[in-house]
């Protein structure tokens with residue numbers, strides 16, 4: 308601006324020395340030039356201020372825009388952000404599907420519950436004085452669940468404790484919700500504090516493949532578990548019945564086996580975890596009886612069979628029946644000359660209840676003295692089931708007891724008990740149970756196949 312004015316003044320001084328006319332022209336030119344400079348200057352100034360405003364706006368725009376797009380770091384951030392966002396959206400969609408499915412399932416459960424009113428088997432009414440609180444360890448197992456049924460029907464309050472290693476909720480589900488029944492998921496290897504009048508201690512795997520599967524656990528259950536049960540009995544002054552076994556006789560050298568026989572057990576063989584575990588269990592019972600005045604009953608249980616045996620039980624009765632029903636080969640371990648005496652489960656339960664009610668404290672054999680070889684037993688099953696199954700000999704089991712038959716004189720005289728169910732009758736009931744189980748498992752497999760292959764499920768999968 309200063310420069311422009313100086314220039315204009317210089318021009319005017321020059322013009323003053325010229326003619327009047329030239330002077331006028333020079334003045335006009337000078338003024339026009341000055342105006343042009345002035346206009347240019349003003350224009351430039353406004354351009355500068357305009358461009359600085361748009362720069363600010365751009366910066367603000369950039370700040371508003373997230374994630375930033377300018378440099379690499381920002382671009383990476385943006386990509387990560389977009390990825391997370393996409394994942395989040397996919398998860399939300401999956402969650403929505405799952406919620407829809409849950410709602411559908413809940414509706415189905417509600418309608419099923421509504422259509423099946425809870426009906427329990429009839430139970431006797433016992434007054435407060437006669438009604439006992441009875442704890443059954445292993446009460447969801449094969450034998451335990453039948454004992455539960457009988458004692459419930461008699462009108463007692465039953466508390467089942469089971470770790471469900473071999474027991475199943477299904478075995479006692481018909482009592483769930485009944486005011487006299489309680490089911491506790493508990494491993495008896497850990498102490499239990501509860502008020503009861505009687506205990507039936509059945510908790511332990513009993514089938515050779517099951518107890519050999521985890522021998523340490525089998526020993527713990529039969530030693531620590533029994534200590535916990537006897538300790539509980541001592542605290543609350545309850546009577547205890549310990550479920551012992553014919554296996555305490557090992558591979559017997561006396562036949563048939565009376566309770567006075569001390570047995571022939573290999574202490575380091577594959578069966579020892581069970582055989583010796585049960586022998587210690589008996590020893591503990593009599594130690595608590597002597598030292599702590601606990602009232603004990605010991606039942607030595609011989610081979611027992613019946614409905615609610617597990618399909619994967621692995622013992623001879625379930626194996627042979629399932630093999631025959633599936634038209635598979637019936638597998639006899641060894642030469643089949645070894646013998647067993649089989650009792651039906653309801654006979655055993657009657658014997659246990661009679662023993663608990665008695666005053667007799669020494670061990671009592673509970674078994675059916677009708678003895679047969681395993682070879683004969685395979686023939687009986689094949690004949691009862693029918694079908695084309697072959698009977699074949701396979702590898703013998705290590706330390707398999709060769710002869711087993713209970714001497715039941717004690718039970719007969721002291722408990723007035725003896726087995727009532729003939730082998731054929733019991734086996735027919737057991738065969739019919741396994742036939743239903745097979746049909747049920749086929750149905751289950753088919754339904755689950757249908758479900759997992761259904762287009763709805765495929766669509767809802769992420």
Ligand SMILES: O=C(O)[C@H]1O[C@H](OP(=O)(O)OP(=O)(O)OC[C@H]2O[C@@H](n3ccc(=O)[nH]c3=O)[C@H](O)[C@@H]2O)[C@H](O)[C@@H](O)[C@@H]1O
Pocket residue numbers: 513514515552553554581608609610611612621622623624626627638639640641645647681704707708
């Ligand atoms: O059922 C029971 O109450 C008894 O079962 C088992 O004793 P174990 O007599 O060896 O029972 P199984 O596994 O049923 O075997 C019986 C006989 O059949 C044979 N067997 C078993 C399964 C098989 O598929 N094929 C076969 O020939 C065995 O070698 C054995 O000689 C347990 O060890 C006992 O504690 C339990 O009291």
